[in-house]
Amino acid sequence: MEENTPRAARPAPRTGTPLKLSAVTLALPPIRILLGIGFTYRDKVTGEVWTLSMLRSGRNVVLVRGDMRKPDEVRDKVHVDTLADDYEHLGCDHENYCCTLHHEHVTPHRGCMMR
Numbered sequence: 001m002e003e004n005t006p007r008a009a010r011p012a013p014r015t016g017t018p019l020k021l022s023a024v025t026l027a028l029p030p031i032r033i034l035l036g037i038g039f040t041y042r043d044k045v046t047g048e049v050w051t052l053s054m055l056r057s058g059r060n061v062v063l064v065r066g067d068m069r070k071p072d073e074v075r076d077k078v079h080v081d082t083l084a085d086d087y088e089h090l091g092c093d094h095e096n097y098c099c100t101l102h103h104e105h106v107t108p109h110r111g112c113m114m115r
Contacts, residue, residue: 028059032084035061041087050075051093 033041039052041063053071054062059080066072 031059031080033080033087034089035080035083036092038092040090040093041083042090044086044088049090050087 035052035055037052037055041050041052042048043050048065050063050065051068052061053064053068056062056077060077061080061083063075063078063083064071064073065075
């Protein structure tokens with residue numbers, strides 16, 4: 001195959017080696033809620049909307065409420081089971097999280113790569 005053929009026609013090169021999950025990781029129950037940086041969740045008790053800003057080790061996440069640069073409140077080390085039980089997933093707050101955080105779209109000539 002020639003190097004100038006369209007990308008879709010060429011097979012993607014394999015990079016790296018696949019990770020083998022440990023027995024401990026495989027024994028953990030599956031995560032019951034969608035996770036992603038920039039995803040929004042509504043607290044079922046108060047109705048406040050929170051944005052997931054960071055994934056932490058041990059199945060914990062960081063939630064922020066308000067402006068991403070100077071948040072009104074931060075909830076650190078929220079376990080994903082607590083997130084699944086006490087919060088409702090709303091979707092992704094792309095415009096107010098990702099683009100604001102980066103000050104602009106990453107690839108402005110083609111639109112934001114996070115979409």
